[in-house]
Amino acid sequence: MAASLTLPGGQGLRDNAEVAVPGAAIGLLAGLFAMAVGMMAGLAPAVTVTIAAGLGVPLALFGAGYCVLLARGVFGIGAVAPLALYWFVGFPLSRLIDSYAVAAVLGSDTVLDEPLLSFLALQAMLSFGFTIGFLWLHERIAPRWLLRVRDHNAVAADLVERYMEHAAHLNQRRGARGPRRKPSKNNS
Template sequence: MTESTRITAPGLVIGTVAGAFAALFTLVAGAPPAWAVTGGLMLAVPLAVFGAGCSALRLRGVFRGGAFAPIALYWLIAFPMARLVQDVGTRVVVGDSFSLPPQPVSFLVYQALISVGFAIGFVWVQERLVRGGAGT
């Protein structure tokens, strides 16, 4: 396995698993299966892309292993964007209408707050999967 694959794979996996959990929780909440699957995919794809991007930045030494603040700042922007893609994309695919979430600024601020928890989980999982990662 190449070094770049070893570093970027956890980011792809984390995003994909997060999307799968979102789909599962949506089903459990009673939403129609089409909404659950579409919403899960609409979240998994951007989170996997952003996760691989975060891992690639780590590979290049922009983010050091064990450093949390730069990764938290990365996810402060990336996580709300992924959620916006999920929300708008799901409405387009399943609801056939393009619309932003109600109160889009509040939506993005709330997602930014949640992003810190996602960043903590991302760092924790990546540290364990990559054994300290690049730069350590």
């Protein structure tokens, strides 16, 4: 008799891992994008692959963590401020790991060209842009993924229910304000 792995709160590890797929995919996609930019800049293949892994893997782990926290109700659907705080920590750490990985591949004793606090401050500022991009992609990918897996995944089914409630709330708010666009005068 095999015991299934569960997280606190009785949720299955497999269900949470499946819910985490969209966030992990976005993190890996960001790493691949960084690799493509490195290739266009003419960096050595070993460096570009290191950039993809050194940045993509930590971003994927943080992205997966966001999805699990979203499923657990720590984050609200579409909430920017809490996610910005999450990436305020996660993005600079991911960039620092990336910098260490690239320095190791290059055989360099110097990881950063600037002081650590300056590096982290700049990455923290850049994290807000990453937050917006991550949230935009997540809100387009995750609902479709969750709809695919909800029949066999209770965590996904609960999250789909929250997305449906959120959508109903947004539609109700829009209805109270009237139409979003004014009719064009050219439509006569």
